[in-house]
Amino acid sequence: MKSATGLTGSGSRDWFIQRVSAVVLAVYTVVILGWILLHGGFNYEQWSGFMMTLPMKILSLLSILSLAAHAWIGMWQVFTDYVTTRQMGPSASGLRLVLTSAVIIAVFVFVIWGIQIFWAN
Template sequence: MDMVTAVTSFGRSGLSDWLVQRVSAVILLAYFITLGVSIGDGVTYAEWKALFEQTWMRVFSVMAVLSLAAHAWIGIWAVLTDYLTERMMGAKGNVLRFVCQILSSLAIFVYVIWTIQILWS
C-alpha cells in the first residue's frame, strides 16, 4: 500500500502531519492558558505592554504563531487536496488547488513575518 505524499504537504507522511498538528495544538493551548492567567479579570495597557516586553513572552508568542502557521497549513492542505481534485473539478482542479495553496502559504508567511515584526520592534 502506497502512502500519499505531495510536495506541498507539511511533513513527509500523514503521521508526521498528525504529530505536528497535535504538538502545535498543545503549544497553542499552553499559550492561551498563559494569556488567560496573565490577564485575569482585566488588564490595562501598561500591564499588557509590560507582559509583552518580557523576552520569554515574546519567544512564547513566536512559538505560538509558528505553531498556528503549521497547524493552519496542514488543515488548509488537507481540505484543498480533498476537495480541489481533478476528479471533482475536471482538468482545472489541480491548477486551482495549486493556486489556492500558493495564496494560502503566502498569506500565512506574511502573517508570521508581520507578527514577528510587531513583537520585536
C-alpha cells in the same frame, strides 16, 4: 515522485506536528486568559509589559510558528481532499495551485508580521 503530504513529506510527521502545535496554542491561550483573569481592568502599559517579557516573546513566537504550521497542514489537507479533478474536473489542479499559493503567502506574511510585532523593539 509526488509528496504524500503538505509539510514534511510524511503523514505521520504532519499529524505529530499538528498535535504538538495544537498543544502549544492551547498553552498560549491558557496563559493569556489566565493573565487577563488575574489582572482585570489592566491598561496598555501593563499588557505591553506582560507581552514584551522574554518568556512571553518566546511563547508568542512558538505560538505564531505553531499556528502557521497547523494552518498550512490543515489547509493542505482540505485542498487535497476537496479540490480534486474527481469532484471539480480538470480545473481543480489550477484552482488548488491558486489556493495553495494564497495560503503560503498568507502564512508567510502572518509569520513575518508576528515576528516583527514581538521582536522589532
